[in-house]
Amino acid sequence: MTGHPALVFRANYFGDPAASQALAALLDDTFGIDVTILDRLGGPDPTGVPFAWFDASGTCIANISAFSIPLVINGLFTRAAGLQSGAVRPEYRGQGLFRSVMESALDYCDSEGFEAVVLLTDKPALYERYGFRVLPQHxxxxxxxxxxxxxxxxxxxxxxxxxxxxxxxxxxxxxxxxxxxxxxxxxxxxxxxxxxxxxxxxxxxxxxxxxxxxxxxxxxxxxxxxxxxxxxxxxxxxxxxxxxxxxxxxxxxxxxxxxxxxxxxxDAGDMVLMLRGSEGLLPQKPFALSPMAEF
Ligand SMILES: CC(C)(COP(=O)(O)OP(=O)(O)OC[C@H]1O[C@@H](n2cnc3c(N)ncnc32)[C@H](O)[C@@H]1OP(=O)(O)O)[C@@H](O)C(=O)NCCC(=O)NCCS
Structure with missing residues (x-):
């Protein structure tokens, strides 16, 4: 796996409170979102599996997290994974760290047998190279x-x-x-x-x-x-x-x-829904992901 010589790769680290806190800090610094409010609401999604690079002091430098999001598409049950919390600290960007965590997350989704992987982004070009395509919403x-x-x-x-x-x-x-x-x-x-x-x-x-x-x-x-x-x-x-x-x-x-x-x-919004999966999984009729399910 490509990476940074001074960094350590870790997967599935949510059992470690210090590492989870380091991810919360990365997300707060990158998106201004405080994910720790989930603690009061019953805790984070138990299906979540993060993939990340940490530095020697335990700072989370790059991350993406996969989680299970079973879907109904065209009336049929679909075993799907979602990707969220994708971020790299500014001073480490452009060195392939995001690609490395994405590849690990997608390998995990494939090995777990997920039929589809979905994500929401304002940068669709970033994900097209991994086989994601935009699903127009209404x-x-x-x-x-x-x-x-x-x-x-x-x-x-x-x-x-x-x-x-x-x-x-x-x-x-x-x-x-x-x-x-x-x-x-x-x-x-x-x-x-x-x-x-x-x-x-x-x-x-x-x-x-x-x-x-x-x-x-x-x-x-x-x-x-x-x-x-x-x-x-x-x-x-x-x-x-x-x-x-x-x-x-x-x-x-x-x-x-x-x-x-x-x-x-x-829908003309900046955020788009993307899906990686077979042609048969594309919704046949106009739809939207409820804003309450956005991730
Ligand atoms: C977007 C982001 C995660 C990229 O991280 P990074 O470590 O610099 O990315 P990498 O160096 O691994 O680049 C991987 C590839 O994506 C491309 N890429 C990087 N940023 C991109 C963007 N905004 N749009 C399209 N492609 C992009 C790179 O050119 C590179 O292409 P290559 O494989 O052909 O060389 C990082 O800039 C970031 O954290 N931004 C703020 C948070 C954010 O937007 N997260 C994604 C939300 S959906």
Whole structure:
């Protein structure tokens, strides 16, 4: 393996608290994101396997982490891995360290038998050389459906330990939010994203036992980010239960379980979703990865 003579390569080091802290420092310095808030939410993803270079003082210089993210794509279960936390300290860039951790991570994904590897990036050119291709994403826009059935709701609070525990249980037993493309299970990133999104509302529809992750957008648009539950209520029932009448709806995942007609609008954001896997795994219909599952 190519590397830096003064650095030590380590894989699968999450059992070592000092090394995990060194990765948290690299991610904070690179992206300004504090991953240690996951500790309060029940801990990091137990499937995570990091690949990294450390210097002699234990500073994490370069890293990428793989984790399991079982997906539903085109209605079929797909054993997929995700890659996240890819970073190299500025003074060590351009020396092949990222390529070395990427190659280790992809070897691991292949040897574990993952059918697909997915990642989110604003630098797609960096990943094309490893066989990743961009999956275009969409948003789904339309008018609010009417005539929904109302049920009682309760707002969850990410600052409450009992609400976080409740949410974990629900996320572990959820139905994928879409059959076109959605994680089957994605607990940690949902909680992490929910804790970071200042304006997100998490409203439990008590009868359906489903949590609606949403917020108000510009001009009163209802921005629906995710629905987590064993049952997914129709959009009309969601609006009736929340007792709101927005002029416009924008859904950030394919709304095939929402019983609602919408127009798919191409997403023009900088972050793109990429997949490495066979042609047959490409989503056949417009879709989006829920913002609550972004990693
Ligand atoms: C992007 C980053 C990880 C690259 O690390 P690095 O150690 O300098 O990369 P390497 O030296 O291993 O380069 C590997 C290859 O990627 C290419 N590359 C590097 N940065 C690139 C970029 N921004 N876009 C496209 N290609 C890039 C290199 O030219 C090199 O190509 P080669 O194999 O043909 O020589 C590093 O610059 C970084 O940490 N940036 C900030 C965080 C970030 O953007 N992370 C990725 C988020 S998805």
């Amino acid at each position: 948003r789904f826009e339309g008018s609010p459906p009417t005539g929904g059935r109302m049920s009682t709701t309760r707002r969850l609070d990410m600052a409450s330990d009992s609400d976080v525990t409740f949410l974990r249980r629900l996320l572990n037993a959820r139905r994928p939010v879409s059959d076109r493309f959605a994680p089957l299970r994605q607990v940690e990133m949902f909680l992490f994203n929910a804790a970071l999104m200042a304006d997100i509302r998490l409203d439990l529809l008590e009868e359906a036992a489903a949590v609606i992750a949403w917020q108000w957008g510009e001009d009163g648009t209802f921005e629906l980010y995710d629905v987590a539950g064993a049952r997914i209520p129709a959009l009309a029932d969601i609006l009736a239960s929340l007792q709101i009448d927005p002029p416009k709806i924008r859904v950030h995942f394919a709304p095939d379980h929402l019983d609602w007609g919408a127009e798919a609008v191409a």
